Amino acid sequence: MVILHVKHNDQNQFLFETTLKTSVEEVASKITAIYNGRLKVNRICGEMEELAKHGTLYPPEILGLTPEQVQEMKLVDTWGEKCIPSGGYTMVDDPIGRRNGKQPRKEMQDVLHKAIKDAKEMISKNLVLQHKCLTMKVVQEAVSLLKGATMIVYPMKLPPHDVIRMEFENIEDLSGTQASLEVVDPATAQLWFCGKEMYRDGKVLGDYVGKIENCKVIVKLTKRGQGPPAREPIMSEEQRKEFMLHAYRKQEELKKLDADDDDNYFNSEWADSNNLKKTFHGLNNISWRPGK
Numbered sequence: 001m002v003i004l005h006v007k008h009n010d011q012n013q014f015l016f017e018t019t020l021k022t023s024v025e026e027v028a029s030k031i032t033a034i035y036n037g038r039l040k041v042n043r044i045c046g047e048m049e050e051l052a053k054h055g056t057l058y059p060p061e062i063l064g065l066t067p068e069q070v071q072e073m074k075l076v077d078t079w080g081e082k083c084i085p086s087g088g089y090t091m092v093d094d095p096i097g098r099r100n101g102k103q104p105r106k107e108m109q110d111v112l113h114k115a116i117k118d119a120k121e122m123i124s125k126n127l128v129l130q131h132k133c134l135t136m137k138v139v140q141e142a143v144s145l146l147k148g149a150t151m152i153v154y155p156m157k158l159p160p161h162d163v164i165r166m167e168f169e170n171i172e173d174l175s176g177t178q179a180s181l182e183v184v185d186p187a188t189a190q191l192w193f194c195g196k197e198m199y200r201d202g203k204v205l206g207d208y209v210g211k212i213e214n215c216k217v218i219v220k221l222t223k224r225g226q227g228p229p230a231r232e233p234i235m236s237e238e239q240r241k242e243f244m245l246h247a248y249r250k251q252e253e254l255k256k257l258d259a260d261d262d263d264n265y266f267n268s269e270w271a272d273s274n275n276l277k278k279t280f281h282g283l284n285n286i287s288w289r290p291g292k
Contacts, residue, residue, distance in 0.1 A: 020206030037139035055102035079159035115149030
């Protein structure tokens with residue numbers, strides 16, 4: 001088996017296990033699906049954190065209006081009245097006016113927060129450091145975990161316009177958002193190995209990474225048209241910090257050695273500093289001659 005260390009914009013993403021005989025087309029499609037799936041999990045987690053604080057999303061006709069405008073136009077959040085969290089709620093106004101302020105009770109908040117924490121750990125970049133590979137099945141399990149927690153808190157389901165529900169139903173609309181810039185189109189995704197593009201033209205992985213099984217290589221994922229990714233830095237940010245710390249400690253040790261040199265005995269309590277200094281300087285002034 002071959003382990004692919006997938007990076008995007010020089011940042012660790014995940015490890016992916018495959019074989020040398022797998023086509024580049026299949027590898028690129030699976031890696032892109034996992035990459036986009038991780039983005040999806042993180043988007044859902046971000047919205048669920050707001051859900052735990054401020055309740056469900058306002059409908060489009062109310063979203064962005066002030067309370068005075070809503071009252072003047074006689075608009076009503078009918079879905080907000082139907083979708084009540086289990087155990088009731090406490091009113092906590094959303095400072096940016098996206099959600100209706102019906103904050104779930106603490107025990108229901110804890111259900112959401114635990115699911116968020118567990119889901120993030122399932123698709124975390126730290127899995128790379130733990131040498132654990134990621135699969136699409138794990139990504140889907142993370143989404144299911146978040147969906148199950150939401151159903152516990154909102155048994156009547158979220159409003160159909162709430163972005164969390166739309167994510168669960170795979171009908172989310174990311175157009176015009178920052179999130180849309182992060183998503184990679186599976187049909188045009190590019191993989192790079194050692195600065196060279198791995199073409200999706202029928203070649204297999206072994207045509208690029210060699211014929212040795214049980215190896216680990218770095219591949220980089222980019223969008224079509226971005227060009228070759230930048231070269232890997234000589235040392236990582238963590239290695240650079242460790243190097244600077246080592247250099248600083250070494251410098252401090254040298255300063256301390258300079259301060260504690262052998263001449264410091266002149267200043268000790270038991271020594272007659274003046275006599276010792278005179279003797280020392282006297283010896284230095286003696287002219288030594290060969291044979292005398």
